[in-house]
Amino acid sequence: MVVSSENNLENHEPHRLCWLPLQIFLAISKKWPFNFIMICKFYEAVGYMGEENLGKALEGADLVIIPAGVPRKPGMTRDDLFNINAGIVKGLCTAIAKYCPHALVNMISNPVNSTVPIAAEVFRKAGTYDEKRLFGVTTLDVVRAKTFYAGKANVPVSGVDVPVVGGHAGVTILPLFSQATPQANGLSHDDIVALTKRTQDGGTEVVEAKAGKGSATLSMA
Numbered sequence: 001m002v003v004s005s006e007n008n009l010e011n012h013e014p015h016r017l018c019w020l021p022l023q024i025f026l027a028i029s030k031k032w033p034f035n036f037i038m039i040c041k042f043y044e045a046v047g048y049m050g051e052e053n054l055g056k057a058l059e060g061a062d063l064v065i066i067p068a069g070v071p072r073k074p075g076m077t078r079d080d081l082f083n084i085n086a087g088i089v090k091g092l093c094t095a096i097a098k099y100c101p102h103a104l105v106n107m108i109s110n111p112v113n114s115t116v117p118i119a120a121e122v123f124r125k126a127g128t129y130d131e132k133r134l135f136g137v138t139t140l141d142v143v144r145a146k147t148f149y150a151g152k153a154n155v156p157v158s159g160v161d162v163p164v165v166g167g168h169a170g171v172t173i174l175p176l177f178s179q180a181t182p183q184a185n186g187l188s189h190d191d192i193v194a195l196t197k198r199t200q201d202g203g204t205e206v207v208e209a210k211a212g213k214g215s216a217t218l219s220m221a
């Protein structure tokens with residue numbers, strides 16, 4: 001997904017939202033872009049198909065969100081996606097460097113621990129790398145840590161904060177329950193170990209529940 005602000009809000013001109021080929025929203029339902037228009041009245045949704053239109057879709061973009069690629073099936077790790085998704089991400093990042101080198105890039109495609117370095121390397125080679133503009137999307141780890149912690153501590157999730165550092169796969173996901181607020185009295189070491197493991201395995205839980213039909217796609221949308 002690509003967002004461009006070539007027009008400005010004050011004039012109530014629409015911004016441009018482009019749907020790249022095979023992108024998740026279109027793949028789920030062709031109605032999605034239209035629902036989005038109703039929600040965001042300042043956005044205009046434009047769909048582009050085919051690699052030959054990648055330049056048109058990306059030109060002038062301020063924000064590019066990359067969810068393209070294959071998801072895990074039960075029994076796979078995120079690393080098992082590397083061989084397919086690395087090439088997809090590399091191609092998209094090469095086009096970003098060419099058509100919108102100053103865009104913010106949010107990387108959803110897994111393995112995020114590897115696709116972000118791939119993007120960085122493509123941008124570095126193109127001379128466009130800016131570490132402040134490239135992000136691996138790991139918000140789900142924070143959401144999961146907060147949800148599981150709130151459940152265990154029996155506090156409303158809306159008031160909970162749990163910092164999560166590290167990467168986005170297995171033991172590289174490090175929820176810092178020692179820094180969580182509010183501090184829950186009465187959580188044992190075993191509770192913290194169990195909460196940590198459940199946070200680290202949250203994506204796997206979803207992949208197994210969907211039984212081969214994808215991953216936490218809608219959460220990212």
Ligand SMILES: NC(=O)c1ccc[n+]([C@@H]2O[C@H](COP(=O)([O-])OP(=O)(O)OC[C@H]3O[C@@H](n4cnc5c(N)ncnc54)[C@H](O)[C@@H]3O)[C@@H](O)[C@H]2O)c1
Pocket residue numbers: 021022023024027067068069070071072081085088107108109110111112137138139140168214215216217220
């Ligand atoms: N970072 C995260 O928190 C997070 C969360 C959910 C999913 N993911 C990752 O996002 C990716 C997509 O997962 P999903 O569950 O949405 O899968 P999905 O199969 O539902 O959607 C993937 C989309 O990518 C498209 N695609 C495939 N090859 C492409 C290409 N060469 N160019 C452009 N688009 C292409 C497919 O047509 C499909 O529409 C996976 O790698 C998954 O692991 C990451």
Ligand SMILES: O=C(O)C[C@H](O)C(=O)O
Pocket residue numbers: 071072078110140168202203204206207215216
């Ligand atoms: O776990 C996955 O494969 C998808 C995503 O990274 C997630 O955390 O839900």
